[in-house]
Amino acid sequence: MFDPIPTPAYELKQKVQAVIDQKTKPIGALGRLEECALQIAMMQATTRPTIASPTWLVFAADHGISRRGVSPYPSEVTAQMVANFLAGGAAINVFARLHNFDLKVVDAGVAAPLPEHPELVRRAVAPGTRDFLEQAAMDESQRDQALTRGRDLVRDLLAQGVNTFGFGEMGIGNSSSAAMLMHFLTGLDLEVCVGRGTGLTDEGLARKTAILQEAAARCFDDMEPLEVLRQYGGFEIAMMVGAMLAAAAGRGLIVVDGFIASAALLTAAKMEPCILSYCLFAHCSQERGHRAMLDYLRAKPLLQLDMRLGEGTGAAVALPLIRSAVAFYQDMASFDGAGVSQAGES
Numbered sequence: 001m002f003d004p005i006p007t008p009a010y011e012l013k014q015k016v017q018a019v020i021d022q023k024t025k026p027i028g029a030l031g032r033l034e035e036c037a038l039q040i041a042m043m044q045a046t047t048r049p050t051i052a053s054p055t056w057l058v059f060a061a062d063h064g065i066s067r068r069g070v071s072p073y074p075s076e077v078t079a080q081m082v083a084n085f086l087a088g089g090a091a092i093n094v095f096a097r098l099h100n101f102d103l104k105v106v107d108a109g110v111a112a113p114l115p116e117h118p119e120l121v122r123r124a125v126a127p128g129t130r131d132f133l134e135q136a137a138m139d140e141s142q143r144d145q146a147l148t149r150g151r152d153l154v155r156d157l158l159a160q161g162v163n164t165f166g167f168g169e170m171g172i173g174n175s176s177s178a179a180m181l182m183h184f185l186t187g188l189d190l191e192v193c194v195g196r197g198t199g200l201t202d203e204g205l206a207r208k209t210a211i212l213q214e215a216a217a218r219c220f221d222d223m224e225p226l227e228v229l230r231q232y233g234g235f236e237i238a239m240m241v242g243a244m245l246a247a248a249a250g251r252g253l254i255v256v257d258g259f260i261a262s263a264a265l266l267t268a269a270k271m272e273p274c275i276l277s278y279c280l281f282a283h284c285s286q287e288r289g290h291r292a293m294l295d296y297l298r299a300k301p302l303l304q305l306d307m308r309l310g311e312g313t314g315a316a317v318a319l320p321l322i323r324s325a326v327a328f329y330q331d332m333a334s335f336d337g338a339g340v341s342q343a344g345e346s
């Protein structure tokens with residue numbers, strides 16, 4: 001179903017590091033930006049890395065579990081926010097305009113009717129998942145359809161020259177799915193994985209935790225990642241998994257957003273650990289489980305802004321940093337060219 005993920009060009013490491021160290025700055029003075037430039041060069045297998053046509057895919061879907069009161073918001077908000085994305089009024093639209101990246105809104109499985117709109121990418125597998133308290137959220141063929149539809153979207157974009165992807169999501173109830181994936185894929189206690197999502201009270205959080213504990217009891221602990229995804233995932237999460245695997249297979253840069261996008265990445269990483277070489281983790285969300293999930297993945301997020309919106313917004317605000325990393329590498333003068341003395345030269 002998926003192309004293999006190539007190994008980054010580690011053989012370029014010394015050469016690229018030497019270019020970085022020749023730039024007119026003290027060694028290491030651009031800090032994490034230097035690490036980003038090095039990583040992007042190796043994953044693109046070039047000494048001349050670029051950020052080309054950065055594109056954000058926002059996948060939206062509904063969740064059967066939302067009927068259990070695991071979110072303070074009703075599931076209708078999923079479709080309403082999709083309409084808002086299409087009208088250009090959401091936070092991710094503002095950041096897309098500000099930071100100059102392309103935005104595609106994908107219906108992965110929204111229950112309510114969506115407006116006719118030329119920009120809406122219709123790839124719905126079904127109108128929402130089943131309630132995973134009672135049964136598996138999806139069947140195998142639905143899961144595989146979601147994976148391949150996500151994969152194919154990214155393959156098309158890669159063929160059009162896109163080399164940088166942000167993955168966002170919208171789906172009332174999906175912080176419950178993400179918590180379940182995290183619990184089964186990391187082995188961490190469910191309490192560590194469950195958070196307030198869109199803003200549950202203490203009482204709401206206790207209720208959500210109890211419901212998810214009951215749902216977890218339906219399954220054994222040692223499921224394969226794809227089975228965990230089938231049991232507890234969402235269509236937007238499954239599409240992200242397929243899309244992320246395809247991005248890495250095409251040497252694309254994956255800019256990982258918050259808790260739910262990271263749960264998709266975690267699922268992909270359990271299938272193909274080498275996907276991690278193609279990821280930059282944009283931020284640490286305020287959602288409770290995110291820090292532990294990032295630690296599990298040994299991921300160092302670029303930002304800590306107490307954001308917890310989703311939609312790809314954390315990834316969006318990290319894009320200027322990533323562009324800065326590639327720009328210094330491409331455009332800064334080197335010591336030899338600029339006539340600046342290096343350390344120890346007098």
Ligand SMILES: O=C(O)c1ccc[n+]([C@@H]2O[C@H](COP(=O)([O-])O)[C@@H](O)[C@H]2O)c1
Nearest residue numbers: 071171172173175197198258259285310
């Ligand atoms: O990205 C995050 O870290 C994040 C954390 C909490 C909530 N969200 C967003 O909020 C929705 C899920 O929250 P909930 O309470 O409905 O499960 C979904 O649309 C996500 O995009 C996103």
Ligand SMILES: Cc1cc2nc[nH]c2cc1C
Nearest residue numbers: 073077170198309310311
């Ligand atoms: C209003 C709203 C906007 C969102 N964007 C992503 N998740 C969201 C959840 C809600 C509730």
